Amino acid sequence: MSRVAKNPVTVPAGVEVKFGTDKLTVKGKNGELAFPLTADVAIELNDGQLTFAATNDSKHANAMSGTVRALVSNMVKGVAEGFEKKLQLIGVGYRAQAQGKTLNLSLGFSHPIVYEMPEGVSVQTPSQTEIVLSGADKQAVGQVAAEIRAFRSPEPYKGKGVRYVGEVVVMKETKKK
Template sequence: MSRIANNPVVLPAGVEFNNANGHLSVKGKNGELSCELFKCVDIDVNDNVLSFKANNKVKGSIALTGTQRALVNNMVVGVTDGFEKKLELRGVGYRTQVKGKTLNLTLGFSHPVEYDIPEGITIETPSQTEIVIKGCDKQLVGQVAANIRAYRSPEPYKGKGIRYVGEHVVMKEAKKK
């Protein structure tokens, strides 16, 4: 069995868990998340502790048990603490600001880039070169960060672009004459 699936998920106080007809929903202080359950994974609830077991009648159920446990754990963490990604802009004249539900980016193009912030995500700009993306859905937070980074990913010669905080960009050496 999967080692991840052996660890139970503990529901903290203030988190509501509902499992009905293969549809799981978790509700907490940061919002509500829901997902479809794999039919080959059984969930046991005992005193706010969720245990995951593979249904041995279905082929491949052991492999999906750890995945289901990780998805449910991410939902519980998301509605209690939330997730965040930090991006930084490097380059002369690169800056950002939030206006309403739009993120305005100046990235050296001939035009400004406007990114519409999706529902369930909050974006803050503590300075002109920093972006903080917050939300309760881990997948959505990561996808929004990847979409923003894709506008101008770091280039290998000068390192200009949008990068995750702490990301290491391998720099190339320029041509020699």
């Protein structure tokens, strides 16, 4: 059995978990998330804890039991607490401004970049060089952060660009004559 699947997922108060034969739904204060289930994984809810087990001894079922456990754990945490990614802009004239569901970026190009936020992800800009993304779906928040970072990823000589807060950019030395 998968080592990850051996650990049960504790369902906190205020989070409601429903599952049938084809999908699992988790509902909490931050929203509702759904996940399609496979026949390879058996899920049980006992005393506020979700347990996962492979239905047969195949390698695929064993792997899927750990994968489903990790995904459901992230769903429960997302609807209870939410996920957050912070980005910072390094560079002269690099600015960000949130307006509702859009993010306006000025990253040194000849044109401004207007990024539409997908459903379930919200954006805030505490300052002109900080971006805070939040939402219940860990995958969606991470994907949006990666797409914003890809507009101008940090370059290795001056470190200018969009980077995650706490990201270490290894700087190169310039060529000497």
